[in-house]
Amino acid sequence: MASASVKDVAALAQVSVGTVSNVLNRPDIVSPETVERVQLAMEKLSYVRNEAARQLRLGHSQAIGLISFSGANPFFTDMAAAAENTASEAGYEVIIGNSNERSEREAGYLNLFEELRVRGVLLSPVGDVAPRLRRMRERDIPVVLVDRESSDSSFSSVSVDDVAGGALATQHLIDTGRTRLLFVGGPAGIQQVGDRLAGARSVVDQHPGVTLEVLFGESLTVFEGRRIGRIVADRAPADRPDAVFAANDLLAIGLLQSLFIDGKPAVPDQIALVGYDDILFAEASVVPLTSVRQPSRLIGETAVQILLEEADDRSLEPRHIRYQPELVVRESTTPR
């Protein structure tokens, strides 16, 4: 049996297709009896609306495209979940594509989203997207930049102040009496990591007795954290830092697992440890981890709101929202 269409419903309910459409989209302008009769017919035929036809007629879909650059990062998962909720309340769904930091995959999804005629896209740009963005603009597809600011600021953006976050973590370490700090980052070139480091530097520079060493790993993963931790643990005592600031929690958790000195955990007594993102595992790890929390859910919600407003009114000026991170103190930075 093929799916029933509005025509079939109309025939069974003895009304016209226009009325069926009205029952679907503006039930208030249809008389109650008619509404009921039509709904009964729909049920009888187990009618389901054909989204493709609707979309074709409307000119755009009821979907928002979201391109994240790391599917494994809980920060993004959270943000995406919040975006989905907000969008869903407004009758939209969110389609997610993971670029995994590859600019060709980013381009691929941008393309797919265009074919799908999405209502707008939420993007954490990786490569040089300026030309693509220009095209989106020509097409009247609104774009909101997430977690990274646009270079030309002609697109709205929702981000978090990573410089402030880096400063927050560093100030806390110094406040708890640490003086030989180590920053552990991911591959150079990730803007967020650079910003967090810049924040750390600015604070260290104001404290004459404090030093800051920097170590860049290959990736922001638990494995890499373990590897770096082992290197640090193997150093001579005088060369070891007394505090480590990891660019994200995955890295920090890896460090935590391998920072053992003379067979005993070095955190927090010998080495204080701060992570970034405050993922669920941060609280659940062997030594609960102090971390810098980003308002991931709020970011997702705000980004969708702005996007939908711009979709409704293409003449809106771009807006730039920047949230402040927050320090969550746990045992991994307990003062000696």
Next chain:
Amino acid sequence: MASASVKDVAALAQVSVGTVSNVLNRPDIVSPETVERVQLAMEKLSYVRNEAARQLRLGHSQAIGLISFSGANPFFTDMAAAAENTASEAGYEVIIGNSNERSEREAGYLNLFEELRVRGVLLSPVGDVAPRLRRMRERDIPVVLVDRESSDSSFSSVSVDDVAGGALATQHLIDTGRTRLLFVGGPAGIQQVGDRLAGARSVVDQHPGVTLEVLFGESLTVFEGRRIGRIVADRAPADRPDAVFAANDLLAIGLLQSLFIDGKPAVPDQIALVGYDDILFAEASVVPLTSVRQPSRLIGETAVQILLEEADDRSLEPRHIRYQPELVVRESTTPR
């Protein structure tokens, strides 16, 4: 500027829309010069095909719906990723919905998938889906059951032998000299957990000297594992098991974190520990975890293949594929 359509392309290339469509779908039957001329025109207008229109004409979309029952479970994430790859090679995309074990959400996604006229759906059923499945069948939408077998076996399924997995883990514990076993499960009613326990029981029953205690937690999470671990660690030595089989790795990792006896880790010397799923964290945890690995990627690939075959030929008999799990031995079960 509105998006260019086949009409615009046809006009610019001085051909008919039919030819443009042919260039798009069967370029081989069009003369090379014409193809080139049309492609040039497409580029000039930066034409992108309208999926909605295409879909309307074709009668179905190029998407497969996937309903998983836990977005946080790495087993599903892996399976979904494999499904996406396989689907993508065949020109399909996968739309994912998380039911989170809630049957009304499951119904919601099933509905959405119908509206979207998906080519088929991959489903790990939660509630009583029999009536819905019947409807899908009437609509000629193929369904493949994943990780759970259908009660009436009239739908194809791809699953893993959880009874065998439970037996595998248990046999290994006994082989390494353990005799007082404890099974830690999640909420009753989850079929997989029940099957793993049944497997464990069957092996224990064949070994007279071995006992099996069973503890059911509230959920299959790290937190719950930590809670249960603390309870076990606090028992009198004589009451403590010498081996624990956890129904999944999250639980096992929680247990690992809290199974400390006299301030020292109890695993693996005093208590051997086996998990299930072999998630990434299993290898990366403080004591690398022995675990039962499911061929998650293979499941995703197979399920998509079967689905697509059935979509092409609705007269195919349902097939039932059942994979065998595999034991991955690591330090958490090192013999004393």
Next chain:
DNA sequence: CTGAAAGCGCTAACAG
């Protein structure tokens, strides 16, 4: 090999 034309299911404008 190419062109013309029908029609997929829906919504919105307009007429009654």
Next chain:
DNA sequence: CTGTTAGCGCTTTCAG
């Protein structure tokens, strides 16, 4: 309040 109708962009016969 309800009915009629045009047309969204595409693919696919069917003729040429």
